[in-house]
Amino acid sequence: MTHTSSVGPVADAGPTEVIERAAEAELLEAALLSGAHVLLEGPPGTGKSTLLRQVATGRRIAFVMVEGNAELTPARLIGHFDPALVLTKGYVPDIFADGPLLEAMRTGGLLYVEELNRIPEETLNVLLTAMSELEITVPRLGRVAAAPGFALVAAMNPFDAVGTARVSGALYDRTCRISMDYQTAEAEQEIVGLRTRDIDPTWRARVVELVRSTRDHDDIRFGSSVRGAIDVARLSVELARLRGTTTDDWHVGLAAAKAALSGRIRLHDGCDRTPEQVVTALYVAVFGAEPSESDRDPASDSDASPGSPGEP
Structure with missing residues (x-):
């Protein structure tokens, strides 16, 4: 599992201009400003990641991106205690390595999950808790509350059935859905x-x-x-x-x-x-x-x- 993050303007990842996506960009920004979580649905190559990067850059907010796949377990999403230091210090907060979810929550940033329909169900349940409660409880670490501005933006290709799972109605109930088809x-x-x-x-x-x-x-x-x-x-x-x-x-x-x-x-x-x-x-x-x-x-x-x- 890999994830990238930045605070403030998103690091340059090539051309970031979004072509013919003004309506979707406006809707995405409005949803995030309203405090909603967002689901971007559409085929690959329709600009979902580029759109979010542009909005995050414009708002100068933290941006944490994680690739959704079968290896994205709850522990990898949340974080973990350093095993070597636990032996000498015990389970103290300063040796906990934040995963992408906690990083986004603590900084009040955007957590962007690509290929949402490829992650395990137990990982999806962790996301649902964070979305609903804006906090999670981590064993031996305690309660972690999301800073203002935290939001989940997930993306998926609803037409790809290979290696994917059906996304539950609970997630749709907690998100605003923006459909992105191919451009002209x-x-x-x-x-x-x-x-x-x-x-x-x-x-x-x-x-x-x-x-x-x-x-x-x-x-x-x-x-x-x-x-x-x-x-x-x-x-x-x-x-x-x-x-x-x-x-x-x-x-x-x-x-x-x-x-x-x-x-x-x-x-x-x-x-x-x-x-x-x-x-x-x-x-x-x-x-x-x-x-x-x-x-x-x-x-x-x-x-x-x-x-x-x-x-x-």
Whole structure:
């Protein structure tokens, strides 16, 4: 289990501008100012973490982030006494190492839990107590009350059923829910533009179109987020440099798309194609067929390597 924290402005973690999320940012800030806890729901790559970082930075409040997974036990969330010092000092408060929950409570900060629906039920119960009572009782340490400003903001992808658990109604009853779906094509093009350099806008738009097409394909259960488009663009730039060609080279784009997207999509059970084959089909639909294919001698197709550049 890992967690990060900061007090005041959040440490730079790359571009933090939230594109096309003004309404969600306003709603999140209003919820936190009202003292509510918040649940951000949406697919990966829709800006949930970036949105919260922006709000926390603007309010200059402590921010503690923890990754939700099966290893996030109550002890790791709350904290623990140093075993070595217990032998010499006993269970005294000054040898207790705060976990992310107590760190956020003591500082009156935000506790951000990613992938909430992946944490164990007993850990979720600890969070519910802290949310409801604004205090918890830790064995041998005693009562810990939350400082003013403490709030839980949790995020989860409600569409991912692998390795997740159903979130109870008790949590929904204690949170304000903000739904975050994919942004528009124009917004995603702007996001990719912020994270890449020297990319032709027309070609970048087609990369975004490719990635967005993974979200409504008959063979695909879950498509790629905008992170896939960012990686396709970045890979294309570097691969073109290594091959001594241009970024918009058809073969460069296909290789980058297969590498960036084949692991991000999830196919329906029973699909008889590989992720690479599905990505290739989508790539052809957006970027067109392989250049010069119509000029080839059909008799030589069986001898040619698919996707090899410069085949006459």
